[in-house]
Amino acid sequence: MTQDAGPLTVPQAIRTRRSIRHYLPDPVPERQLAELIDLALEAPSSWNVQARFVVAVSDDEGRAALTRATGGQPHPREAPVTLVFVASGQAWREDLSDIYDRARRNGAWSEAFVSGFSRATLDFQRDLERRGLLREYAVKDAVIAATYAMLAATSMGLATSPMNGWDEREVKRAIGVEDREDLHIAMLLPVGRPAETRAHPGRRPRSRQAFTGRFGHAGGGPR
Numbered sequence: 001m002t003q004d005a006g007p008l009t010v011p012q013a014i015r016t017r018r019s020i021r022h023y024l025p026d027p028v029p030e031r032q033l034a035e036l037i038d039l040a041l042e043a044p045s046s047w048n049v050q051a052r053f054v055v056a057v058s059d060d061e062g063r064a065a066l067t068r069a070t071g072g073q074p075h076p077r078e079a080p081v082t083l084v085f086v087a088s089g090q091a092w093r094e095d096l097s098d099i100y101d102r103a104r105r106n107g108a109w110s111e112a113f114v115s116g117f118s119r120a121t122l123d124f125q126r127d128l129e130r131r132g133l134l135r136e137y138a139v140k141d142a143v144i145a146a147t148y149a150m151l152a153a154t155s156m157g158l159a160t161s162p163m164n165g166w167d168e169r170e171v172k173r174a175i176g177v178e179d180r181e182d183l184h185i186a187m188l189l190p191v192g193r194p195a196e197t198r199a200h201p202g203r204r205p206r207s208r209q210a211f212t213g214r215f216g217h218a219g220g221g222p223r
Helices: 010-016 030-040 060-069 074-078 097-105 111-130 134-155 168-174
Strands: 052-057 081-088 183-192
Touching (some): 052 134, 074 183
């Protein structure tokens, strides 16, 4: 299905998405890019702290820097924009009152819920800190947001390729956060019009990859 036929459904986007390495130089329209980022930020996050951020890199200098950071791979060089998903392991220490205020206004959380939830959030994060898991949890949230972006882009007729092969120090330098030890790079996501067509390489059968009750339990998961 093409973009002219309208946005794809979620199942269609999941089944038709491919990882694209080569892109046309056509820019992504500003309004479309804004919508894509908005949809990525709709992704859930642990305790709704929203400790993930998106940096859209489209200028020549930034794209060249990301190309170097990825060892010269073609994706960030050819794609008109690359979304860099950044995770913060310390966002929970900041003022979260705007998050709670928004939830109150939307009728999602009561005052009593906010009071208990805010205390529980701090307790949970302090426990993660004791166990050395702050970075891991923040990166998980950022990767969920990147997944939302991939599917949203596919539904719009855009191509993407999740990139995990890069030098974090170089990526941080490219986006101007080389001095921020509290920030971590979770994913690079080139976005643009595809300059190639890729066939589905296939997936192993559900009976091999999904189980019921316990890992390895015969039955292949739900039928």
